Amino acid sequence: MEEQRALRPTLNHSLLRYPTVSTTFTIPLTRYTTRLISSDRHRPLLADCAEDHSDSDDFSRRSFIRENCSYSMPILVLDVVWNLAFVLVSVVVLFSTFRERPSTPLRLWISGYGLQCLLHVGFVFFEYQRSMAHHGFEDRAAHRSIMKRLESMNTMTSSVWWVFGFYWIVMGGQALLQDSPRLYWLTVVFLAFDLFFILFCIGMACVIFFSLCCCIPIVAFAYAMTTREGASEEDIRTLPKYTFRQAAVLGTFNLGKEREPISSTVELDNGHRIKELALHPEDSECCICLSRYEDGTELYTLPCNHHFHCGCIAKWLRINATCPLCKSNIRRGDTLV
Structure with a gap:
């Protein structure tokens, strides 16, 4: 048997569900954020959410566990209170406007709006009760599928x-504004929400x-410019x-050994000393100007022992302080790539 361990809640579902067309566009923001599951009151163990199972259905069971193991009580309460407030306002206005005679069926529309809010509260409450109950994985998955279909139908009806x-x-x-002002303005307020x-x-999208298309590339470019800043x-x-000299002047290379550069110091007639570098013919080429x-x-x-024309490498290093061959930074001695 596996050790029972506490599961971290990760569920995302509805918050402040509006039973209108906005739910179609705001599903991640509203309807399906109620189940931001982070409650300390309900942290079920592995045995509470799933039983022993084979490797074939391990992924589906874990996915179900991640979405249904606990609920965030503050968000749940906020969702329920928000929708019940719409229901209460609808009922109060409907009962207080018997004398109004709208030319369009606004009473029917407000009643349907409140009913959809009430249905959503019922769906959320049922989901919460189901998540708290100790049923088998198959029963929980079947109930969840039914409730998802009903909630989707409610969303489409709302739209x-x-x-x-x-x-x-x-x-x-x-x-309509003159004949039924309260019904008119209540409908306008619901539509405006x-x-x-x-x-x-x-706007958030x-x-x-x-942010993704502009800010992140700018930050990445600034970081690249910082890390690849030119040398002073x-x-x-x-x-x-x-000073380059042909290899034959200073000596010959031993073909059986690695062909490393041979450097020496030569004193001129005027007393000045110059450093000479002898390279193998196959290595006597600047990789910048070719x-x-x-x-x-x-x-x-x-520092990495690669050599270049003074003019070529100076122009390169003013832009990028790394070796053109190995990308080693001449100031830090590290390798960027």
Whole structure:
């Protein structure tokens, strides 16, 4: 038997469910965030959520456990209170407007709106009770599938119902406002809430889009420029400087050994000393300009022992302080890639 261990809640479901078209656009924000499962009151053990099972259905069981093991009580209460508030307001206005005679069926629309809120509260409460009960995995999955279908049907009905409400408000016009002001304004408020959440979700999507498409590349570029900042003139001047000579002048390479550069110091007639570098013919080429070295050409060698024309490597290092071959940073001595 496996050791029983506490499961960390990870469920995302509905918050502040609006039974209108906004639910279609705001499912991640509203309807399916009620189950942000992080309650300390209900932390079931592995045996509470799943029984011994084979490897074939391990993934599906773990997925079910992650989504249904516990509920966040504050979010659950907020969702229920929010929707019940809509129901209460609808009932109060309907009972207080018997004398109003709207030219469009606003009473029917408000009643349907409140009913959808009430159904959503029932779905949430049923889901919470089911998650707290100790049933088998198969029973819990079957009940969850049924409730998801019913909630999806309620969402689709809400979307269509919002369109009806908007149409009746527009068709009623000024006459509807004069004949049934309270029913009119309540319908407008409900529609406005839904429209607000639509715009809110669109705005959040735009913010996320621009963050991903604009901000992140800018930050990445700034980081790259920081890590690949060019070398200063002082850094370049401190590099070892040599004068190239053909290998035969200083000696020959032992073909049985690795062909390493041969450096020596030569004293001139005027007392000055110069450093000479002898390279194998196959290695006597600058990989930046792709030109072969000639006798008397001045070369810079980097800490990684790669060599280049002084002019070529100086231009390179002012832009990027790394070796063109091995990407070793000349200031830190590390390797970037």
